[in-house]
Amino acid sequence: MLTCNSALLAIASEFTGSYAPYQAVELTPDDRGGVFLASTDKGNVACLAYDPSGEGDETINLLPNSELVKASRGVKTASRTVFIEGDIARVTTHRKSTSETKEVSINRSAVNSPNLAKALKDCLDHWDKLDAESMSATAGRYNLTYIQRAIKGLSTLNASVILSSFNGGPMRIEESSGEIVILVMPQTAEPIPPIPQWLRKFAANTPQLVK
The missing domain is CATH 3.10.150.10 (DNA Polymerase III, subunit A, domain 2)
Known part of the structure; x- marks a missing residue:
């Protein structure tokens, strides 16, 4: 049960x-x-x-x-x-x-x-070993609609995408050619959740x- x-x-x-x-x-x-x-x-x-x-x-x-x-x-x-x-x-x-x-x-x-x-x-174990300098201090809070739209658009070019962000700034979404980059702006910068x-x-x- x-x-x-x-x-x-x-x-x-x-x-x-x-x-x-x-x-x-x-x-x-x-x-x-x-x-x-x-x-x-x-x-x-x-x-x-x-x-x-x-x-x-x-x-x-x-x-x-x-x-x-x-x-x-x-x-x-x-x-x-x-x-x-x-x-x-x-x-x-x-x-x-x-x-x-x-x-x-x-x-x-x-x-x-x-x-x-x-x-x-x-x-x-890997995450716990990272020191403060290895990680961003904050994470962005992003609108899911924009992320979904970006990924759907890039899917016509490639089956995989790269997502990266720094210190709660814009999320950079791109595919491997590097010929197109979509930036999703954060709604707010939030402390990285424990x-x-x-x-x-x-x-x-x-x-x-x-x-």
């Missing part, structure tokens, strides 16, 4: 791969409370999330399907939770005065998910193998 914020599950489902062991979203209960969610397409991109109010007594390698993802997506007017038991997921939409539940059949992966915790621990404690807990987490 496991329950967590279904919106996190829907987002994590967007970053799975096409074949094992990357097809699944790994949901792991934390011994101290909460649920970790992790997915990767094979290492090019990874999604890591944590629901502090989640609960569970087993690790689930869930193979997301379109019906479950659609039912789980977050909405602005309500909250949603997913309750997984056996091969059934129940997504409940909680509104102010009513609630409704949708039941969806699910499949579990028989293959264990890749050990993202180990890879993340290596990243954290690494969330739950991310460190995930990195220290020992993977629970599916039996």
